[in-house]
Amino acid sequence: MTRSTPPIHSPARPCRVEDVPRWDIETGVAVIGFGAAGSCAAIEAREAGADVHVFEVAAAPGGSASLSGGEVYVGGSGGTRVQKANGFEDSTEDLYTYLMMAGGPGADAARVRLYAENAVAHFDWLEAQGVPFKGTYLPGKWIEPTTDDTLVWSGSEAAWPFSEKARPAPRGHTAQFKGWGGGKILMERLCARAQAVGAVVHCNSRALSLIVDEAHGIAGVVVRVEGELKYVRARKGVILCAGGFIVNRAMVARFAPAALACTDVVSGGNDDGSGIRMGMSVGGATLHMDQFFATIPFFPPASLVKGIFVNARGERFINEDAYHGRVGHYVLRQPEGKAWLLVDGGIFGRPLIQPDIEVAAVGETWAEVEQELGLPAGSLVHTVAQFNRNAAEGRDPLFHKAADWLRPLAEPPFAALSYCIGDLKAHAFTMGGLHTLPSGEVLDADGEPIAGLYAAGRSACGLPRWGEGYSSGMSLGDSTFFGRQAGLAAARN
Amino acid sequence: MTRSTPPIHSPARPCRVEDVPRWDIETGVAVIGFGAAGSCAAIEAREAGADVHVFEVAAAPGGSASLSGGEVYVGGSGGTRVQKANGFEDSTEDLYTYLMMAGGPGADAARVRLYAENAVAHFDWLEAQGVPFKGTYLPGKWIEPTTDDTLVWSGSEAAWPFSEKARPAPRGHTAQFKGWGGGKILMERLCARAQAVGAVVHCNSRALSLIVDEAHGIAGVVVRVEGELKYVRARKGVILCAGGFIVNRAMVARFAPAALACTDVVSGGNDDGSGIRMGMSVGGATLHMDQFFATIPFFPPASLVKGIFVNARGERFINEDAYHGRVGHYVLRQPEGKAWLLVDGGIFGRPLIQPDIEVAAVGETWAEVEQELGLPAGSLVHTVAQFNRNAAEGRDPLFHKAADWLRPLAEPPFAALSYCIGDLKAHAFTMGGLHTLPSGEVLDADGEPIAGLYAAGRSACGLPRWGEGYSSGMSLGDSTFFGRQAGLAAARN
Numbered sequence: 001m002t003r004s005t006p007p008i009h010s011p012a013r014p015c016r017v018e019d020v021p022r023w024d025i026e027t028g029v030a031v032i033g034f035g036a037a038g039s040c041a042a043i044e045a046r047e048a049g050a051d052v053h054v055f056e057v058a059a060a061p062g063g064s065a066s067l068s069g070g071e072v073y074v075g076g077s078g079g080t081r082v083q084k085a086n087g088f089e090d091s092t093e094d095l096y097t098y099l100m101m102a103g104g105p106g107a108d109a110a111r112v113r114l115y116a117e118n119a120v121a122h123f124d125w126l127e128a129q130g131v132p133f134k135g136t137y138l139p140g141k142w143i144e145p146t147t148d149d150t151l152v153w154s155g156s157e158a159a160w161p162f163s164e165k166a167r168p169a170p171r172g173h174t175a176q177f178k179g180w181g182g183g184k185i186l187m188e189r190l191c192a193r194a195q196a197v198g199a200v201v202h203c204n205s206r207a208l209s210l211i212v213d214e215a216h217g218i219a220g221v222v223v224r225v226e227g228e229l230k231y232v233r234a235r236k237g238v239i240l241c242a243g244g245f246i247v248n249r250a251m252v253a254r255f256a257p258a259a260l261a262c263t264d265v266v267s268g269g270n271d272d273g274s275g276i277r278m279g280m281s282v283g284g285a286t287l288h289m290d291q292f293f294a295t296i297p298f299f300p301p302a303s304l305v306k307g308i309f310v311n312a313r314g315e316r317f318i319n320e321d322a323y324h325g326r327v328g329h330y331v332l333r334q335p336e337g338k339a340w341l342l343v344d345g346g347i348f349g350r351p352l353i354q355p356d357i358e359v360a361a362v363g364e365t366w367a368e369v370e371q372e373l374g375l376p377a378g379s380l381v382h383t384v385a386q387f388n389r390n391a392a393e394g395r396d397p398l399f400h401k402a403a404d405w406l407r408p409l410a411e412p413p414f415a416a417l418s419y420c421i422g423d424l425k426a427h428a429f430t431m432g433g434l435h436t437l438p439s440g441e442v443l444d445a446d447g448e449p450i451a452g453l454y455a456a457g458r459s460a461c462g463l464p465r466w467g468e469g470y471s472s473g474m475s476l477g478d479s480t481f482f483g484r485q486a487g488l489a490a491a492r493n
Numbered sequence: 494m495t496r497s498t499p500p501i502h503s504p505a506r507p508c509r510v511e512d513v514p515r516w517d518i519e520t521g522v523a524v525i526g527f528g529a530a531g532s533c534a535a536i537e538a539r540e541a542g543a544d545v546h547v548f549e550v551a552a553a554p555g556g557s558a559s560l561s562g563g564e565v566y567v568g569g570s571g572g573t574r575v576q577k578a579n580g581f582e583d584s585t586e587d588l589y590t591y592l593m594m595a596g597g598p599g600a601d602a603a604r605v606r607l608y609a610e611n612a613v614a615h616f617d618w619l620e621a622q623g624v625p626f627k628g629t630y631l632p633g634k635w636i637e638p639t640t641d642d643t644l645v646w647s648g649s650e651a652a653w654p655f656s657e658k659a660r661p662a663p664r665g666h667t668a669q670f671k672g673w674g675g676g677k678i679l680m681e682r683l684c685a686r687a688q689a690v691g692a693v694v695h696c697n698s699r700a701l702s703l704i705v706d707e708a709h710g711i712a713g714v715v716v717r718v719e720g721e722l723k724y725v726r727a728r729k730g731v732i733l734c735a736g737g738f739i740v741n742r743a744m745v746a747r748f749a750p751a752a753l754a755c756t757d758v759v760s761g762g763n764d765d766g767s768g769i770r771m772g773m774s775v776g777g778a779t780l781h782m783d784q785f786f787a788t789i790p791f792f793p794p795a796s797l798v799k800g801i802f803v804n805a806r807g808e809r810f811i812n813e814d815a816y817h818g819r820v821g822h823y824v825l826r827q828p829e830g831k832a833w834l835l836v837d838g839g840i841f842g843r844p845l846i847q848p849d850i851e852v853a854a855v856g857e858t859w860a861e862v863e864q865e866l867g868l869p870a871g872s873l874v875h876t877v878a879q880f881n882r883n884a885a886e887g888r889d890p891l892f893h894k895a896a897d898w899l900r901p902l903a904e905p906p907f908a909a910l911s912y913c914i915g916d917l918k919a920h921a922f923t924m925g926g927l928h929t930l931p932s933g934e935v936l937d938a939d940g941e942p943i944a945g946l947y948a949a950g951r952s953a954c955g956l957p958r959w960g961e962g963y964s965s966g967m968s969l970g971d972s973t974f975f976g977r978q979a980g981l982a983a984a985r986n
Binding site: 010011012013014016018104105106161214216250253254255257258260273276277280281282283285286287288289290291313314315335336376377378379382386397398399435444445446447448 | 503504505506507509511597598599654707709743746747748750751753766769770773774775776778779780781782783784806807808828829869870871872875879890891892928937938939940941
């Protein structure tokens, strides 16, 4: 440092360009974070001819995506090569409709349209970067395939109300890897590719503060690289790809307090919200910060999907064949945080991801289970009798669970697995983030772009923006696709 | 203007102090907005010895509060003079517990504690400013009193689950006025008082942009006063009291999209979010921007509270004796936006605020109504039979509606009033706003105060921050009380 009193940099405060003592690094594009969004932004920016420096806070590349299942949600345009090879047609309009429903009340039509029209091309692009997809289809209901197959049903496509509005197709495409962990392969290939095309990658590098110029544009970023403060000039732009904020519990408490009910985080450990906070520091607007993904320990085994969830009123509240993250949101919001999954002897099992789940009640009759749970007299008995009567006819007029999952719960012993808050190991990640155009340009409170600032992945509010609407693969699909858009837009700036 | 190219000012972009051509007005405290929060901020800042200039965008003082019922939610400390005179005791702990529940998952304990401990003193202060409260109690269930009485039950105090955790008391205190519109009196007095103590008030004055200094503190504000650009230096601070954003439909679509289901706004017309946007422009964090108040046309007449709401499954979903805004949120979120209020011949009536509400079905039996609504066979019949059986015994084991409102729906003809989205005139205002300390200091994304910036009322995220938890009077109580805190804090800065 050449100054006796160096400025104190924090993500929540911008650094004025007048306060920059020197430029240590000069580049076209600076990418903050080397995960799914950052690697794809770097590849595209570099291939469009820009100099690219990437700053990753961890010691190794890959971000949270490298710990994920490596599943990418793609389809439309008639189908990916994998969908087609396995006999599934998938129209762009069906994908568009599904993603609009999945985005909830705040769905972004322009973003969804761009994605739906280009998702197949994006899948091809991922393969061209060297990401392996075996090409095979794994039928059934999974969270992630435990095999090395590619294609799975990964959302609520076949479940009401989605199935009524958009023709269902499986769209989860998983990088080839035996077991859970395809994200490792996905990120190895994408990060290697970014470096191969010439992106300069700095690990152990924490972005501290954006640098703003006199006209309120972004001139660069202050980064602590291997312990040393570096002032980075980015002539074309800074792209924030630093993940969400689920590991920053103070931010979760402030912005997404309902997510505190989830005990565990889905993160590689660096989703501390610094990207979002840097964007906010220069007037970037945030969207849907309250929203989060929450999964609960449910299927597999898929037989449990044939059970029914009830609340403290002894009433059902969801079609149980919906995506586990959708079911999870409904479970978590029940009165007094109480819910149970009712199963009979024919389908009893323990969730693979929480095998020690509490069995809250067991009985030879549903009346015994009702009593043991302390539910209002007759409530659970009525619910099960009504469900059984309809299920025997292959119908669920109240909740529209698909016929495949309908089977009377009539084989004793009967049991109730506890999904009460406190008994539940729920996993969460955040969906709220910076308001961006599909190009990645970060918008201010008036919806105007902030010159030179881009964001993608969970630092932005992307396709995943409504907890109830999530499907596996949507975050990686969004991060990789919109990371690319941001890289392109910044390079062309 | 002395410059040939004046800067373009927008709330979403700060003005650098270097770009200020001159100071047209110099003051201690600049207050943006002369409604409930702004008037109280001005009074306190002035009484603490600061020079105060108030800038109000409308031609006249009063803000949205002047069009309200003028109801203030106060209690605790044994009771206000009005509560006590009418035989109601009210403990600080009960008020605290109720307000914490009302705040939902993001309730702010420090803010609620300060309010609960000082609400009675705040009521006395309002009286000392000249706000008239007749002192009488009006029993029954009202949205606002149509009489000139003071004290009403204005929330969910006596309803489950609130009544189980906090001893209920009526806490809505309405400024004396015959009919709906006590807010006019409230604001006339508060605004007159602010001027009497020496606040300089500029109407027809639109705040355009905050002015930031070199250290990222707030130096003042750019205001268009009667058409002329004025650079206002505020040595101690700027207090944003410019209301919420319900009339800015672009902001609602972005930040609170679910509120678009409400056709009408609760606003004097200037809740355009400019205060919030100015705060965001300098890195102020926002909280719970998705949250909003929504009322539906329900009681009065109070007899309708004895009806039961059902959804498209023919099932109940709420204890109907909860506050109408809480019921409203449950109604609006039912599957497919469909809900109906079931009434019988003994309680039939039309909601005072939407007397032309659609009667969707009429029948001599509930089976006829069920069929006419197209509900699953037997669903509504079961729901009513179960409700009636329990109601006859004064019980509601499923939803815990209080015994006063329980009465079998057994007197034909039977009818279903439509509360389906599309048929419903719902009114909304926004609850999200800037993250502040109880002192009104605006916080950045790291939770650190931004020097010289304060916010109160609906420009801040205050006591009302969860749509389901609102009670009438909570917004005015919050705006006036925390407006005072902000005025004091700024004056002492």
